[in-house]
Amino acid sequence: MNKKALMLGSVLAALAFAPQAMAEPDQGWYGAFDLGYHWPDDVDMTTSEPAANPYEFDFEMEADIAGFARLGYRLTPNWRLELEAGGRAGDIEGVTGDPSRPLPNNLCSISSVLPACEAPEGSIQAYTLMGNLIWDVMPDSTLNPFVGFGVGVAKLDFQLAARANTNNMSIGIDDQDTVFAYQWLAGLSWEATDRLNVDVTYRYLNTSDADFNSTATSGLFEPEVFQGDYVDHSLTFGLRYAFGQEAAPPPVQYEAREFIVYFPFDQYILTPEAQTVVSEAAQYANAGGASRIVVIGHTDSSGSPAYNVRLSERRAKAVADALVGQGVNAGALSVDWKGEAELAVATGDGVKEPLNRRSTISINF
Secondary structure, eight states: OOHHHHHHHHHHHHHHHOOOOSOOOSSEEEEEEEEEEEEEOOEEEEESSSTTSOOEEEEEEOOEEEEEEEEEEEOSSSEEEEEEEEEEOOBEEEEEEOTTSSSOSSSSOSSSSSOOBOOOEEEEEEEEEEEEEEEESOTTSSEEEEEEEEEEEEEEEEEEEEEBTTSSOEEEEEEEEEEEEEEEEEEEEEESSSSEEEEEEEEEEEEOOEEEEEEESOTTOOOOEEEEOOEEEEEEEEEEEEOSSOOOOOOOOOOOEEEEEEOOTTOOSOOHHHHHHHHHHHHHHHHHTOSEEEEEEOOOSSSOHHHHHHHHHHHHHHHHHHHHHTTOOGGGEEEEEOTTSSOSSOOOTTOOOGGGSEEEEEEEO
16 A cells, blocks of 8 residues: 555544544644645755856656644634644656756756756655644634644755766755745634534745755766755645543523422322422522522412411421422521412412412522
8 A cells, every 4th residue: 555545544544433522622632634735836946056156946846745743722712723743745847947058957968068867856855843823713613714824844855866868977966954934824624523623724835945965976067055945835634633621511500490389288298299399499409509498388268267377387397398308408498388368379268279289489599
């Protein structure tokens, strides 16, 4: 399996087996991998010799594969900071120079004075380490455009062999140089899952001038040092996965609330349904840290007023005892009873109305 197929397979495998996690955090670490193609501009170089009138050569580069690995940290929902390591392969397609010069143009000869060159063989490999600052335009959107800027270093590895057919003249370069580099980034991110994003990224890379020593087998042309910068464009598809804790859910807002417990006719024992309501009220009060809980007992209008006052007291105390039994702070609890004085449903005297046979639980924070 060749290198390009292996790298592409890695991307597809990562996409297939990426975990389906919780919501992407507003802050935290992430990792990413990008794969695509790049197309360098022609590399224009000048020679150090002859110093008075150096030669200029145009190295035509082929488009090739590019890959990047990134480790980043999301500072805010909009801003990200990341460290990016990248590699760009690149074969030399051809070399041309100034045809007006009397001495070698294509690193060997363009005149009848010297033998013609064979096609040059070589490459310029670029390895970068960049610090990027990224701004996400719409971080809460499924499709999110982003832009960025990066600075760092580029290690340029220059390999070249150009020789004449008669083998009486050749130029060779086998050298590396590490120089300052900067890049602009722009792209579009698609939220594949809550934590996994697919990034499409364009990068424009530029470096300061790099120096490469050369060797020559003829005294007619000894350029010594080739100097030039490296400019590149790349387009990649990448996977970015957010690590760390999921985004914290918004805090629950507890507000004043009333629960109602109903009783059968002429009873103050809690039914299973009433016990369920009491449990819900206790859980709500305990979760929110209620500061004041008021339980008030009531009856319907059947029976004498004096009897109903006593019955409503028993109903109120039965609910209050059940609340305390489920962990409600007794110090925050107050109990009252109204008999038939405050009917939920207005009726005449002596009416057995189920909605009036109740105790209310008022919870405040």
